Amino acid sequence: MRIVIIGGSFGGLTTAYELRKRLGRRQCEIILISKERRFVFIPSLPWVAMGEKSLEQISFDLEKPLKRREIRFAHAAVNRVDPQARKVITDGGDYSYDYLVIATGHRSANEAVAGLGPFDGPGHSLMSPPEAEEARKALAVFFEKPGPMVIGCAPGASCIGPAYEFAFEIDYLLRKRKIRHKVPIVMITPEPFLGHFGVGGVGRARQFLEGELEERDIRYVTSAAVSRITGSSVELAGGESFESVFSLVIPPLAGAKGVADSPGLTNPKGFIPVDEHYRHRDFPSIYAVGVAVAFPPVDETPVPVNFPKTGHMTEQMAAMAAHNICADTSGGEKLARELRVECILDMGGSAAHMKADPVRPPRNIAVMSEGRRWLWAKKIFERYYLWNAARGKSPVGGLGW
Ligand SMILES: Cc1cc2nc3c(=O)[nH]c(=O)nc-3n(C[C@H](O)[C@H](O)[C@H](O)COP(=O)(O)OP(=O)(O)OC[C@H]3O[C@@H](n4cnc5c(N)ncnc54)[C@H](O)[C@@H]3O)c2cc1C
Structure with a gap:
């Protein structure tokens, strides 16, 4: 066979x-x-x-x-x-x-919105290794000349978590470089509320993320339909436009x-x-x-x-x-x-752990907790997974995977 x-x-x-x-x-x-x-x-x-x-x-x-x-x-x-x-x-x-x-x-599916990039337009993305590399190079230029930034997801996106991670991580990095005051950040998402994640929300994720973004001075717009990304702006279907010299918008797949x-x-x-x-x-x-x-x-x-x-x-x-x-x-x-899901969201200096079982509501378990220990867990899990997989061992069953 x-x-x-x-x-x-x-x-x-x-x-x-x-x-x-x-x-x-x-x-x-x-x-x-x-x-x-x-x-x-x-x-x-x-x-x-x-x-x-x-x-x-x-x-x-x-x-x-x-x-x-x-x-x-x-x-x-x-x-x-x-x-x-x-x-x-x-x-x-x-x-x-x-x-x-x-x-x-x-x-x-970058054809869904004009300007989704980085290889088809001025927007940035994280959906593949070459795109992450492009984002890294563009950020190096951005740090020299910081300006407004838009982070989010296009209508129909399904991989929402990385947009939140990017927003938290960049906020953390900009603060460390002491240039956060030069970078107004707007988070735009097609989700009807923060932390919907395409699964109808997980526990208190909505309240948690609203509070965390507000505390970090990151403005957010929900039910947002990005219609165009240019080198200097991100436009929504309703006509609203946000100035942006670095835009990271996750595409639909x-x-x-x-x-x-x-x-x-x-x-x-x-x-x-x-x-x-x-x-x-x-x-x-x-x-x-x-x-x-x-x-x-x-x-x-x-x-x-x-x-x-x-x-x-x-x-x-x-x-x-x-x-x-x-x-x-x-x-x-x-x-x-x-299917059940367990995820750790890097928040720059800390992290949030989410668990939903089953993924589709209604659920037996829908919990969320935050702490620096989750950031360590995320880092250790990556090492654990790679170590095993590179030696021909399936990490299924280990650490709840
Ligand atoms: C930025 C980012 C952060 C994420 N964070 C998390 C997280 O924290 N936790 C989590 O659980 N999930 C996370 N995910 C989701 C996770 O990465 C995906 O669920 C996972 O990669 C899906 O695996 P896959 O094997 O289905 O597809 P992929 O990882 O997309 O792999 C597809 C494979 O198919 C190959 N391939 C494609 N087309 C062809 C072809 N025509 N011929 C031959 N080979 C082909 C590719 O080379 C590749 O090897 C994240 C995703 C992204 C983008």
Whole structure:
């Protein structure tokens, strides 16, 4: 049997490790295809933008740990999946499969708002390593000539947390440099209230974030629909405009190229429709996990906010998909657990921990707490995760992941 996995990040790598734990080399050939050679710990990208960490420090080469687990690595870009022929077409050849797991993440849909960047317009973003690097370089210039700054998310965004992290971290850094008084900061968000996060809020996150932003003199606008970003302003659909010489606006997401281009595989946005077992609704030999999966929003909001797919949730999906593929092939009960989420938000000098179980309300647990200990926990977790993953060990199960 041959299982092909597309994607070398949280979803793809964890699925590969979890499958290998359950299926020996004689039972199954596992091939992981990724267009990037390195695994990057994406949640640390805001630290890269702040100049606190380098990309080298938060990444590792995929080949060695995969080899250690007897998983074949194919460094290639997938151009198309042919589900009828059970074949993955890449720029480095074709791969047939018995099972396919798609963990290709997202494409930033920068076409949604004029000026979203950094490669399509003057705005900045944090959705990928090159974008974090661009933000770091632009901030170095900004520090020399500080001015107004807008931070936020575009309508339809789903990855909201990093915008808050960036706002708190930049506030902290500007204060340390004693230039905060030269930088009026406005936070704009499509959320109907602060801390909605695309999940309808978590515990007292709304009150907490309102207080924390107010204490830091960060103005905020909710239900905001950014319509244009220029080199000197951010404009909203209602006509309001904010002066901004550095704008960081998180885009809405779409399915990754190569997968989104495969006829019949995805919804119109390029995300993959799956059942409760993370199996494709039309193709039983295809599973999908992580950001690549199609999930509906939790509620209707005046300005659209989409459902987040965090690394923590991606790991749970990957573990379930691996389990369910084994149940398909060897028998046994399939898993269909509700997703839960646990997240630590860096607030510059401190951090907030949020836990929601299940992610979609109503919930059994929805708690939030703040303290410097959470900042240490976030830093330690990154090291713990990278140390394990770079040695071919799946961190699933450890520290609640
Ligand atoms: C700035 C930021 C901060 C975040 N902070 C947190 C946090 O604190 N906690 C948390 O839980 N989550 C966080 N997240 C979310 C988390 O990073 C994502 O949920 C996670 O990266 C999703 O993993 P994935 O494997 O689904 O996709 P991705 O990480 O996007 O990886 C996709 C993989 O597919 C590969 N790929 C894509 N297209 C192709 C193709 N055509 N051919 C071959 N390979 C392809 C890519 O090279 C990559 O290896 C954050 C996200 C961002 C952007």
